[in-house]
Amino acid sequence: MRYVIVGTGAAGATAARTIKRMDRDGEVVIIGDERFFPYNRYLLTEFLSGAVSAAELFHTSEEFFEAMDIRLRKGQAVERVYPNDKTIRFAHNEVMSYDRLLIATGRSPSLGPVLRPYAKLIQRYYTFEDILLIQKRLPEVREVIVSGRGLSALDLIQGMYRVGKKITYITRGQAIDVSTVESHLMGDLDSALAEREINFVHDDRIVAIECVDNRYLVKTFQGKELWGDLVFAWDNYTPNVGCLRNTGIEVKTGILVDLRMRSSAPEVYAAGDCVEIYHPTLKNYWINFGWPNAVEQGRIAGKNMAGDNEEYQIHETTLFNILGKPLEARWWD
Amino acid sequence: MKPPSSTSLASPSKPAGGTKAKRRDISVRFCGIAGDGVVTCGRILAGACASLGLDLMVNDIFSAEIRGKGKSTTTVRFSSRIVHSMGDGVEVLVGLAGKESIEEIKDVRPGGCVIYGSSIPGDLPEDDSLAAHVPPNIHGFGVPLRKLANQATGSNQGKNIVAMGALCYLYSLPQEAFIEQLRKNFGRKSSRALEVNIKAFTLGFEYCKEHYPLSFELEVLDTLEPRPLYTGNDALAHGALDWGLKFFAGYPITPATKIMEICAKELPKNGGWTIQVEDEIAAISNVMGAFFAGKRAMTSTAGPGLSLMSEMIGLAVMAEIPAVIVDVQRGGPATGMPTKVEQGDLNIALYGGAGDCPRVVMAPSTVRECYTGIQLALDLAEKYQTPVIFLSDLFLGQRMVTTSIPKRVERDRCTRKKPFPGELGTYERFKITEDGVSPLLIPGEEGGFYTITGLEHTPSGNPNFESNVHSMMTEKRYRKMKAMCVDLPPADVLGDKDALIGIVTWGSTLGSVVEGMELAREQGVKSKVLKSIMINPQHEDSFREFFASSARIIVPEVNYEGQYAALLKSRYGIQPVEMHISAVDPVSPAKIANRIIEVQDELTH
Numbered sequence: 001m002r003y004v005i006v007g008t009g010a011a012g013a014t015a016a017r018t019i020k021r022m023d024r025d026g027e028v029v030i031i032g033d034e035r036f037f038p039y040n041r042y043l044l045t046e047f048l049s050g051a052v053s054a055a056e057l058f059h060t061s062e063e064f065f066e067a068m069d070i071r072l073r074k075g076q077a078v079e080r081v082y083p084n085d086k087t088i089r090f091a092h093n094e095v096m097s098y099d100r101l102l103i104a105t106g107r108s109p110s111l112g113p114v115l116r117p118y119a120k121l122i123q124r125y126y127t128f129e130d131i132l133l134i135q136k137r138l139p140e141v142r143e144v145i146v147s148g149r150g151l152s153a154l155d156l157i158q159g160m161y162r163v164g165k166k167i168t169y170i171t172r173g174q175a176i177d178v179s180t181v182e183s184h185l186m187g188d189l190d191s192a193l194a195e196r197e198i199n200f201v202h203d204d205r206i207v208a209i210e211c212v213d214n215r216y217l218v219k220t221f222q223g224k225e226l227w228g229d230l231v232f233a234w235d236n237y238t239p240n241v242g243c244l245r246n247t248g249i250e251v252k253t254g255i256l257v258d259l260r261m262r263s264s265a266p267e268v269y270a271a272g273d274c275v276e277i278y279h280p281t282l283k284n285y286w287i288n289f290g291w292p293n294a295v296e297q298g299r300i301a302g303k304n305m306a307g308d309n310e311e312y313q314i315h316e317t318t319l320f321n322i323l324g325k326p327l328e329a330r331w332w333d
Numbered sequence: 334m335k336p337p338s339s340t341s342l343a344s345p346s347k348p349a350g351g352t353k354a355k356r357r358d359i360s361v362r363f364c365g366i367a368g369d370g371v372v373t374c375g376r377i378l379a380g381a382c383a384s385l386g387l388d389l390m391v392n393d394i395f396s397a398e399i400r401g402k403g404k405s406t407t408t409v410r411f412s413s414r415i416v417h418s419m420g421d422g423v424e425v426l427v428g429l430a431g432k433e434s435i436e437e438i439k440d441v442r443p444g445g446c447v448i449y450g451s452s453i454p455g456d457l458p459e460d461d462s463l464a465a466h467v468p469p470n471i472h473g474f475g476v477p478l479r480k481l482a483n484q485a486t487g488s489n490q491g492k493n494i495v496a497m498g499a500l501c502y503l504y505s506l507p508q509e510a511f512i513e514q515l516r517k518n519f520g521r522k523s524s525r526a527l528e529v530n531i532k533a534f535t536l537g538f539e540y541c542k543e544h545y546p547l548s549f550e551l552e553v554l555d556t557l558e559p560r561p562l563y564t565g566n567d568a569l570a571h572g573a574l575d576w577g578l579k580f581f582a583g584y585p586i587t588p589a590t591k592i593m594e595i596c597a598k599e600l601p602k603n604g605g606w607t608i609q610v611e612d613e614i615a616a617i618s619n620v621m622g623a624f625f626a627g628k629r630a631m632t633s634t635a636g637p638g639l640s641l642m643s644e645m646i647g648l649a650v651m652a653e654i655p656a657v658i659v660d661v662q663r664g665g666p667a668t669g670m671p672t673k674v675e676q677g678d679l680n681i682a683l684y685g686g687a688g689d690c691p692r693v694v695m696a697p698s699t700v701r702e703c704y705t706g707i708q709l710a711l712d713l714a715e716k717y718q719t720p721v722i723f724l725s726d727l728f729l730g731q732r733m734v735t736t737s738i739p740k741r742v743e744r745d746r747c748t749r750k751k752p753f754p755g756e757l758g759t760y761e762r763f764k765i766t767e768d769g770v771s772p773l774l775i776p777g778e779e780g781g782f783y784t785i786t787g788l789e790h791t792p793s794g795n796p797n798f799e800s801n802v803h804s805m806m807t808e809k810r811y812r813k814m815k816a817m818c819v820d821l822p823p824a825d826v827l828g829d830k831d832a833l834i835g836i837v838t839w840g841s842t843l844g845s846v847v848e849g850m851e852l853a854r855e856q857g858v859k860s861k862v863l864k865s866i867m868i869n870p871q872h873e874d875s876f877r878e879f880f881a882s883s884a885r886i887i888v889p890e891v892n893y894e895g896q897y898a899a900l901l902k903s904r905y906g907i908q909p910v911e912m913h914i915s916a917v918d919p920v921s922p923a924k925i926a927n928r929i930i931e932v933q934d935e936l937t938h
């Protein structure tokens with residue numbers, strides 16, 4: 001039995017390990033387009049600010065894959081899945097067959113039509129490679145501009161603050177834009193931003209970016225002109241489902257799966273940030289993301305691929321569980 | 334912050350391999366099939382690195398088939414420190430041919446990278462996919478070589494230059510140095526050729542900049558000066574030419590042909606001659622004729638050619654006619670392995686031919702020594718009226734290195750011993766002298782009538798088969814080898830002079846030995862090596878002194894029999910640890926280091 005897993009994130013790596021534990025003789029191939037060993041993505045900011053070491057960041061190594069007899073193919077992207085032939089095609093045109101397939105491709109920050117033309121001027125903040133690139137540039141950076149939604153924006157601001165950079169934060173709303181944070185915390189967050197002398201630009205958004213002498217001039221809808229040495233911006237997070245487009249496998253925003261992590265195609269499973277899971281109470285699909293969610297979904301997908309029959313339990317209160325710690329602790333630690 | 338254990342993927346943690354530290358020493362291997370432009374890649378990279386003042390060594394490995402789709406590789410090792418050898422393994426593999434490059438992956442060091450074509454048309458089966466074979470401890474970079482080459486040149490040609498652009502970005506090398514090399518390479522052809530190649534380079538560079546922005550860094554010191562590049566064959570030919578070579582005769586043979594090509598181009602400019610003759614017997618005969626007539630002359634060949642020359646070498650010994658024979662050794666016996674290296678011709682060089690047949694055998698160890706050594710060979714041949722066999726090898730002859738070649742040449746540092754004008758009436762061609770060297774008159778001089786022959790002869794050159802004459806003349810011929818010692822450079826000791834482990838090696842193996850010694854020293858084991866260009870005769874005192882100061886001697890060489898070890902054993906009565914390294918690839922410094930450490934262990938336990 002050949003199990004092929006696309007995506008080396010939390011969901012993919014957990015599934016690989018689970019399958020191998022249940023089916024020792026099964027062949028497990030895990031493919032990821034990042035060129036590093038799987039790591040704890042949620043620790044990237046701590047790594048950037050020096051709070052955790054590379055050894056803590058990486059939860060796998062060469063020896064791990066050898067000992068588990070899992071074949072890792074990193075730095076290689078899967079371009080398309082052919083569920084009828086039970087094959088996948090890599091970006092370099094190699095064709096590989098599978099008996100059971102798991103799509104665990106996560107999601108990526110995405111840019112809307114206004115920001116898209118400036119993609120080359122925007123620094124992404126999502127992968128280990130992004131962090132290494134930022135580290136390389138940091139000595140020349142004094143001021144950064146951040147524009148983006150969600151907890152990741154907070155995480156990024158925290159990281160930049162820790163490495164001593166002056167921060168301008170642009171948000172579309174009145175306050176910091178973190179929909180999943182309980183409302184009573186919002187005020188505290190705002191005052192924390194103010195305390196850290198973060199330049200808070202609210203009710204506004206970036207409409208243009210220019211690079212002038214290695215610095216960036218950011219123009220906003222309200223007509224402000226802001227200067228920075230590094231610009232971080234995103235509009236949304238989008239599940240990485242490109243390899244499933246027009247394959248017949250059902251995809252809305254994410255890949256539609258049932259509680260056993262099965263997609264609409266036989267022998268094709270999906271887990272983690274790239275899926276929309278069926279919510280039995282809502283009777284609809286539901287986007288559930290975050291590290292603990294990806295690990296749990298990866299575990300269940302792995303078990304079911306190896307022949308078990310387990311269902312995922314939705315805990316609505318932990319839709320975005322920040323690793324068991326309340327947001328306060330994460331922000332003020 | 335630590336995640337709760339239920340959500341963690343706790344397992345042995347290790348970083349993914351540093352990308353931050355600056356690399357000092359990089360080896361890049363290009364692998365392709367005929368038409369992929371592997372050699373061009375090597376030359377451009379080497380040219381660019383040399384212009385940056387880096388030290389480097391280039392080694393080409395071709396398939397033996399002269400035509401057809403054989404695989405070839407070019408490896409370039411460059412560093413801001415001295416490069417003694419090709420080292421062990423490579424940092425980067427550039428797979429211009431995907432399937433054929435798969436077996437090269439085993440040589441890529443952990444943390445290194447493989448650049449592979451990602452726009453191969455059609456379905457690529459897993460077994461044929463280079464990417465599928467890249468293990469996780471190596472970085473793989475897919476670059477659409479074919480697609481970008483087509484964009485630049487309108488054909489598949491130019492994949493190599495696209496790959497060069499990719500390499501330049503990935504290792505943060507200065508683009509201008511490469512563009513300059515493209516100008517040198519393609520500028521002469523046509524402005525379009527240059528334009529499309531610059532475009533191909535730029536497309537490769539920009540592709541990596543966009544897709545793999547995180548580049549590795551190489552330490553390039555601003556203080557370094559551009560360096561000239563030579564192959565051993567180049568240096569050897571130019572050494573001979575600068576020394577006043579006037580005549581070259583030869584028959585083409587891999588890997589020596591280049592020497593003949595250079596001579597053919599350069600000699601006529603100085604009133605000299607190069608002739609391509611029908612075979613190697615004719616080649617050496619011509620050289621002996623020219624030398625006899627007072628012109629510095631040389632031939633070059635490989636093992637099979639040297640076998641053919643054996644009989645004429647005997648004549649040169651017997652008739653005391655100078656000749657210089659360059660043997661760029663390759664794998665043998667017989668036709669053997671024309672494109673692989675081996676140091677297997679030592680025995681035929683030392684002993685090939687009939688009778689007691691003393692001759693000079695030399696073996697340069699470096700490209701620089703190819704230049705200086707061949708000049709000494711021409712001198713010794715001229716002064717001592719003897720054939721000199723100069724044993725280069727494929728690895729030394731074809732590898733390209735940055736080196737400095739002495740600018741000042743003192744011509745005529747040795748002259749032919751000639752009879753004084755008043756002696757012509759009593760002239761004896763083979764006159765018995767203290768040093769064994771008899772005055773040699775250029776034939777045809779008025780009053781200087783004499784005979785020379787391959788038969789045993791009296792001092793005047795008349796055939797004679799009496800025992801006492803034969804003994805006297807044999808003794809005379811051997812005496813020259815002893816007398817020569819005043820002109821021989823003493824052997825050099827490199828490494829830790831006080832070390833108890835001594836290594837004696839010959840030819841191109843020296844570089845790997847020096848690097849192996851450095852590796853062993855990093856492990857705390859000291860050693861030294863004796864470097865001598867002379868194989869026969871030798872500056873014996875240097876050898877005896879070296880042996881006396883060493884508790885254990887290691888003799889590494891690239892042949893099955895241990896031919897040099899056999900010579901040293903019989904000449905000096907030593908019992909060395911012999912390392913008979915199998916032919917084909919350059920010697921591994923790591924293997925040398927391991928043996929040094931093993932010998933140290935034996936000494937201490």
Ligand SMILES: Cc1cc2nc3c(=O)[nH]c(=O)nc-3n(C[C@H](O)[C@H](O)[C@H](O)COP(=O)(O)OP(=O)(O)OC[C@H]3O[C@@H](n4cnc5c(N)ncnc54)[C@H](O)[C@@H]3O)c2cc1C
Pocket residue numbers: 006007008009010011012031032033034041042043044045076077078079104105106107125126127152155240243271272273274289290291292294320321322323
């Ligand atoms: C800075 C930062 C801080 C975070 N902090 C927290 C936190 O505190 N708590 C929390 O719960 N979550 C946090 N998250 C989010 C969390 O890391 C993700 O929810 C989680 O990693 C999702 O795991 P996954 O396996 O589904 O996807 P991912 O971890 O995104 O892994 C998917 C992998 O698949 C690869 N891939 C995509 N497409 C392809 C393809 N076609 N071929 C091959 N490979 C492909 C991707 O490159 C990626 O490596 C944070 C994220 C970031 C960036």
